[in-house]
């Protein structure tokens with residue numbers, strides 16, 4: 433098997449403010465695996481705050497090269513990915529890029545789509561949320577307009593202008609909203625007050641209300657919240673489900689956190705075993721990683737897969753949306769092809 437990779441930069445349609453300046457782009461690495469004329473694509477997306485970079489992903493891929501070079505079809509997915517996982521700790525996005533490319537390649541060789549491989553029903557896909565970031569009322573109103581085609585908004589809050597943000601949205605639409613606090617509420621009393629207020633504003637769920645390690649207060653909140661609470665930062669990989677199963681109603685599964693489709697599928701099964709609801713989310717990434725994640729969405733209650741819609745230079749064609757509903761295609765593998773095949 434031949435491994436090649438392409439460090440790329442994705443540019444946001446709307447650069448956004450962060451603590452020290454403005455974020456206008458995000459690094460990704462596209463992975464290509466070739467075998468007997470078949471090509472599988474994968475992607476690592478590395479938001480700077482999670483510690484991976486072009487350099488770290490490339491160095492991990494170089495380490496993984498011998499394993500992949502020696503690989504022949506058919507291969508044991510579980511065994512190969514365990515070997516990749518054991519190469520080094522963390523590096524979850526780099527690991528995900530290999531996992532995705534292996535799934536895509538295997539699907540191409542078998543002429544089978546990845547959703548078929550996981551026995552998912554393509555009709556059962558949820559609607560994706562469309563993200564509205566923290567911004568001035570004018571920009572928020574403009575984004576609500578841009579998201580006209582989508583049925584559910586994902587609204588980011590940070591504990592500062594929360595009511596202003598929600599009221600601004602409610603001035604222009606009564607569509608349901610999923611709220612993502614990104615650990616932004618500092619104490620449980622503030623959190624329960626806000627959740628009760630949000631419950632009167634057609635909110636369907638609240639993601640990561642408190643700091644990720646504060647499980648004691650998460651449990652306190654879980655017992656009182658009228659809205660389902662989802663763990664995002666608190667749950668990265670399969671083994672974290674044990675931590676959150678009794679203090680959240682659901683989990684946000686992202687390929688870049690959990691090393692890819694193989695582990696994500698295991699997390700889906702484990703979550704269902706514990707009656708946890710499932711949200712499948714994403715980072716800022718191209719339609720390659722988005723299409724990979726979408727393969728598992730028939731198993732999810734919610735999807736937050738608008739990552740590729742928010743960038744200017746999507747590098748792939750892949751899954752599409754029909755008024756926000758995820759449309760899985762019948763193509764083999766994860767169902768993607770590069771926009772410019774001369775580049776990738």
Ligand code: MG
Pocket residue numbers: 612614639640664665684
């Ligand atoms: Mg989140």
